[in-house]
Amino acid sequence: MRKLTVKERVVEAALDLFQEKGYHGVSVEELVERAATSKGGFYHHFKSKGDLLYEIYDIFISYVLNETKNACAEHHSAIDQLDTLMRTFMNVFNIYQRHITVFYNESVYLLPEHEALINKKRTAYRKLLEQILTNGQQQHVFRQELSITITAMLIIGTVNWTYKWYKQHGALTMHDITRYFNDVILRGVMTEEGYREASTKQYLL
Amino acid sequence: MRKLTVKERVVEAALDLFQEKGYHGVSVEELVERAATSKGGFYHHFKSKGDLLYEIYDIFISYVLNETKNACAEHHSAIDQLDTLMRTFMNVFNIYQRHITVFYNESVYLLPEHEALINKKRTAYRKLLEQILTNGQQQHVFRQELSITITAMLIIGTVNWTYKWYKQHGALTMHDITRYFNDVILRGVMTEEGYREASTKQYLL
DNA sequence: CAATTTAAACCGACTAGTCGGTCTGTATGG
DNA sequence: CCATACAGACCGACTAGTCGGTTTAAATTG
Structure with missing residues (x-):
């Protein structure tokens, strides 16, 4: 299995977390932690x-x-x-x-x-x-x-x-x-x- | 038409605002303003x-x-x-x-x-x-x-x-x-x- | 092949602002 | 005089987003 890119990991994490806690129940902080990346990484890929x-x-x-x-x-x-x-x-x-x-x-x-x-x-x-x-x-x-x-x-x-x-x-x-x-x-x-x-x-x- | 109580006004305001902007899109501040009451009024009626x-x-x-x-x-x-x-x-x-x-x-x-x-x-x-x-x-x-x-x-x-x-x-x-x-x-x-x-x-x- | 350049990917401390909730004070009606 | 109903200043926690800097890796050159 190919290693996932940061962007893919973020989307994966978001799907799991948003489902569980809702969009507003998940902070960007928590998101990037789950995706094993950082704030900087996140905002590099998403506006x-x-x-x-x-x-x-x-x-x-x-x-x-x-x-x-x-x-x-x-x-x-x-x-x-x-x-x-x-x-x-x-x-x-x-x-x-x-x-x-x-x-x-x-x-x-x-x-x-x-x-x-x-x-x-x-x-x-x-x-x-x-x-x-x-x-x-x-x-x-x-x-x-x-x-x-x-x-x-x-x-x-x-x-x-x-x-x-x-x-x-x-x-x-x-x-x-x-x-x-x-x-x-x-x-x-x-x-x-x-x-x-x-x-x-x-x-x- | 009977005058609405504070509690009723809050519920009315919440229904309109939550529909439009979602639960997290509406702050308690905005809510009480629309309902023509105050933070104190709100927390008197709701936990x-x-x-x-x-x-x-x-x-x-x-x-x-x-x-x-x-x-x-x-x-x-x-x-x-x-x-x-x-x-x-x-x-x-x-x-x-x-x-x-x-x-x-x-x-x-x-x-x-x-x-x-x-x-x-x-x-x-x-x-x-x-x-x-x-x-x-x-x-x-x-x-x-x-x-x-x-x-x-x-x-x-x-x-x-x-x-x-x-x-x-x-x-x-x-x-x-x-x-x-x-x-x-x-x-x-x-x-x-x-x-x-x-x-x-x-x-x- | 190694040295150098360049650009994209990534990091995390930091900021400015917002939010839910509290607390103290006041007014009013019984 | 006291309970209930409200007002609004205030607080601490938290959040989205920023920014200067570092790492990585690919392209370029000698």
């Missing part, structure tokens, strides 16, 4: 403590957005796309759960200039999901009477909330959880025609 | 800043728990109970959205003794929901193959996440949102028999 917070956000949100874009582009069926979006996001938990926790708990403390950058990517992600739902309506596999906005928020709420309770080494694997989520949500949004399509694939329990 | 945070939590979680308990006790059908639980929680947003926002954003900063108290009530609420799902399975209106735990988290995630995007005076009313959520979730979890029951009532779109 400010807030800069570090932004960096943590960006690593995770950029990853999700790119992965999801690429994955969805490989499918035409909205059912496949929705499955892929959910699966992609849920998989991210196994890599980035700490990032996500910090992301959602501490977002008010982002500096305004950072907030704007992050919001752009968040919106892009939401639009992606809404487009999938619209595709599904046009393909007659998702019900016409659904509100795109509300349904999108239901899905985002369901998957995002997982960060609050999912334990990496708990009894429930991310794979199981995703199967159950997919099952309930697909049944909730699909038409009869959609049902027939989904039944030929492996999405329902 | 500490953390005590205020706890008070905000408790107002909201106690309310939800009691309302939900009472409301669910009035029904036998699990479908009615689930509808009532969702409706009750969603209604709370119109009164307590600020409490909820602070609740979820700042929970890491709760003092350990307060955290334990809050967690008890959170768990009680989750058990209530899980019991409803179990009832539904026994009444053969919810599908047997559902995981109680995962389904409960899907529902809690969906309703809780609403605090992130719901705007009191936006285009979507809480009533509409609840109807859509109920529709998708019920269709997701019900059996054929459940469908027949729900169709005779007003739950589906």
Whole structure:
């Protein structure tokens, strides 16, 4: 295993400590001690403590957005796309759960200039999901009477909330959880025609 | 309108300011200024800043728990109970959205003794929901193959996440949102028999 | 290859300011 | 006269960020 750089060690330390005590519960002093570096080292790599917070956000949100874009582009069926979006996001938990926790708990403390950058990517992600739902309506596999906005928020709420309770080494694997989520949500949004399509694939329990 | 007491003014100020800037973004100094009182006044009513945070939590979680308990006790059908639980929680947003926002954003900063108290009530609420799902399975209106735990988290995630995007005076009313959520979730979890029951009532779109 | 230069990486004592909390004093109503 | 409700000056602890200096390592030169 390659030796970690100072910057990487700081991010690692921040993820652990911020999760445990929150952004404001951890001083730069404590942070650099855990990362086995110094104040000077820290401020050599980061403009400010807030800069570090932004960096943590960006690593995770950029990853999700790119992965999801690429994955969805490989499918035409909205059912496949929705499955892929959910699966992609849920998989991210196994890599980035700490990032996500910090992301959602501490977002008010982002500096305004950072907030704007992050919001752009968040919106892009939401639009992606809404487009999938619209595709599904046009393909007659998702019900016409659904509100795109509300349904999108239901899905985002369901998957995002997982960060609050999912334990990496708990009894429930991310794979199981995703199967159950997919099952309930697909049944909730699909038409009869959609049902027939989904039944030929492996999405329902 | 009755004149507010100092304590009430402090809580009001805290809700507005904590939402905007986060718990750590607001000093006691700023808080008492907004509440038109003083440090002395504040510490006469609260043991500490953390005590205020706890008070905000408790107002909201106690309310939800009691309302939900009472409301669910009035029904036998699990479908009615689930509808009532969702409706009750969603209604709370119109009164307590600020409490909820602070609740979820700042929970890491709760003092350990307060955290334990809050967690008890959170768990009680989750058990209530899980019991409803179990009832539904026994009444053969919810599908047997559902995981109680995962389904409960899907529902809690969906309703809780609403605090992130719901705007009191936006285009979507809480009533509409609840109807859509109920529709998708019920269709997701019900059996054929459940469908027949729900169709005779007003739950589906 | 060794000597020299240069720039980036890193250190930690220090500062200026902030924050939660205390304490003493005052006012008011019963 | 006394308890409760408040006011605001004050304190000690702590924090983000700075700055002058040192180490490290790579590039350049003779």
